[in-house]
Amino acid sequence: xxxxxxxxxxxxxxxxxxxxxxxxxxxGHTALYWYRQSLGQGLxxxxxxxxxxxxxxxxxxxxxxxxERTGGSVSTLTIQRxxxxxxxxxxxxxxxLPYNEQFFGPGTRLTVL
Amino acid sequence: xxxxxQNSPSLSVQEGRxxxxxxxxxxxxxxxxLWYKKYPAEGPTFLISISSIKDKNxxxxxxxxxxxxxxxxxxxxxxxxxxxxxVYFCAARNQAGTALIFGKGTTxxxxx
Numbered sequence: 565x566x567x568x569x570x571x572x573x574x575x576x577x578x579x580x581x582x583x584x585x586x587x588x589x590x591x592g593h594t595a596l597y598w599y600r601q602s603l604g605q606g607l608x609x610x611x612x613x614x615x616x617x618x619x620x621x622x623x624x625x626x627x628x629x630x631x632e633r634t635g636g637s638v639s640t641l642t643i644q645r646x647x648x649x650x651x652x653x654x655x656x657x658x659x660x661l662p663y664n665e666q667f668f669g670p671g672t673r674l675t676v677l
Numbered sequence: 678x679x680x681x682x683q684n685s686p687s688l689s690v691q692e693g694r695x696x697x698x699x700x701x702x703x704x705x706x707x708x709x710x711l712w713y714k715k716y717p718a719e720g721p722t723f724l725i726s727i728s729s730i731k732d733k734n735x736x737x738x739x740x741x742x743x744x745x746x747x748x749x750x751x752x753x754x755x756x757x758x759x760x761x762x763x764v765y766f767c768a769a770r771n772q773a774g775t776a777l778i779f780g781k782g783t784t785x786x787x788x789x
Contacts, residue, residue, distance in 0.1 A: 568720070597775075597776065597777075599777075599779075604781070605781055606681070606683075606766060606779035606780050606781040606782055607721070607766065607768075607777070607779040608779075609771075609776035609777065609778065612775040612776055614775070620773070620775045620776070623776065655720055655721075657720070665711065665723045665726065666723070666777060667723070668713075668720030668721045668722070669720050670718065670719055670720050671719075671720055
């Protein structure tokens with residue numbers, strides 16, 4: 565079956581521009597997570613969606629970051645007015661239930677010039 | 678402050694020998710731990726997990742040991758194979774169950 569997919573795989577943008585990153589979770593998975601991995605660092609939790617519950621946004625680093633999950637499936641992570649420190653690999657994961665193992669997508673590598 | 682620490686950035690092992698990857702954590706409330714493996718340009722893939730009610734979990738060549746009093750876990754790979762060469766991340770599930778808290782990873786290189 566299809567795994568978690570993310571698009572684009574690479575994104576290069578100029579400082580100050582907005583970007584949108586997309587995640588298609590595994591069909592039927594109710595929980596969806598966004599993480600990012602900066603160079604030389606571990607994965608940093610950003611946001612979590614579970615069904616129709618209010619998302620856990622506790623990991624978002626600033627109000628320039630936001631995410632939506634439409635229809636309980638596809639999610640988009642939006643970064644407004646990008647900064648160079650936003651450069652990282654953004655990873656999406658999904659799981660069938662909140663406490664199960666998470667399945668990761670291949671990530672989107674974001675480079676802010 | 679890092680709640681999950683992998684203090685060895687890299688490890689080199691010969692094929693056939695044992696690889697031991699270590700991980701320390703600071704929060705005694707963590708109750709579930711996982712190891713993920715990551716190849717370049719791919720997302721992490723789940724390897725093995727352990728609940729805090731156990732001290733050992735084994736799956737084929739992979740065994741995870743948990744020492745709660747020391748807040749330490751380790752992943753043993755026996756025998757190591759060149760295909761095991763990857764970055765290994767230790768993770769702990771947060772108390773709310775909404776996220777994984779990852780270490781910075783250890784790059785394992787297995788030479789033939």
